[in-house]
Amino acid sequence: MIAAEVPEVVGVVYGIRLRLSAEFRYVGITTKGARRRFLQHLRNARDGRKTPFYDWLRKHGRAELVVDVLETITGDLAELGKAECLWISQLREAGHDLLNLSEGGLGPTGVVWTDAQREAARIRSTDRPGVSRPGDLNPFFGHSHTDEQRQTWSESRRGTNVGPDNPNFGRFGPDHPSFGRVLSAESRRLLSEGRTGPLNPNFGKTASSETRALQSAAQKGVPKPSSVRSAHTRYHTNKGVVSPICKFCRESAVSDENSSESEKQ
Known part of the structure; x- marks a missing residue:
């Protein structure tokens, strides 16, 4: 007897509400687990993110809040996005005062600011001190990204900002934003120390025999002085x-x- 194939779970739709209320105030989706996403929301609220949902979170203690899994989705991410849209629509029709800024789904939020909103945001942010967490105050302090993560970023960015897609394409001399800038002696020293000895990514590495053979073949017959x-x-x-x-x-x-x-x- 062949066992039936179990569909793979791609994520969940979750809702956040007050413990003493059945009314949901926010609906979201995640592929990492509802509780983990809930903790991320709390951290974003502590960091001062400005949205109606995070403003509401800051008004209540963690013990007052509850996250519920509304639906577990199998299939693919597209189905997960559709499920979020459906839950938001149904809960709003049922009278839940959701704080979601959009109708849900994958990709951008779909919220397009007006010129007046952009100008108001610019004025609010002018001279506002940012949230700075240097050194050991930064949660990533002392850690480093894995080689796999670096490779993923490298492949995803390969070919971007090339040619006309580069914002500085065709800008030379005074037209280039870096024109006239000179690194200070201290900056040069720090850059040099950061690539000296074991800190150099090529430290201790030698070209393989295959690489040397390819380089030799490429230069063969090319007239040039030593x-x-x-x-x-x-x-x-x-x-x-x-x-x-x-x-x-x-x-x-x-x-x-x-x-x-x-x-x-």
């Missing part, structure tokens, strides 16, 4: 400098002497 010869031309010949430890300077001196002797004869 790097030492190029350095001699750039820093000695072009500047009229003679170095006693440079073999090309010595060869040049011998060649000049031979030329002088030939002219005398």
Whole structure:
């Protein structure tokens, strides 16, 4: 007998209310568990996030609040988003005074600010001290992202801000926002120390035999002087400098002497 395949749970629809009330004030969705998402909401409220829902959360203690799982969704994320929209619609029709700013669903909230709202927000935020949590006050202090997470970010950002998509594309000289900026000696020192020795991501690494073979094949047949010869031309010949430890300077001196002797004869 073949056991029936159990559909995979993709997330839940949850509702938040007061413990002594049956009226829900907020409906949301999550793939991480309702309780975990509830704790994130409480943390956002403590950090001062400004929405009607978070303003309401700050008025009540944690013991006064309850999070209920309204529905467990199987299938895919699209079904999860549809379920949230349905619950918000049904609860509002039933008279629940929800504090959701949108009708739910995946993606952007769907709330489009008017010019007046944007101007009011700009005025409110002017000279407002931000929430700064430096050093050990930051919850991520002492931690580092995994290699897998870094790789995920690298792949997701690859190809972005390239060419015309870059906001500084085609901007040179005074038109570029970084024009005229010079790093201070202290900044240069810190950058140097941050990439010295074991702090350098390439510290202790050597190119594999395969990489060396590919590099050699790519350069094969390309006419160019050696790097030492190029350095001699750039820093000695072009500047009229003679170095006693440079073999090309010595060869040049011998060649000049031979030329002088030939002219005398």
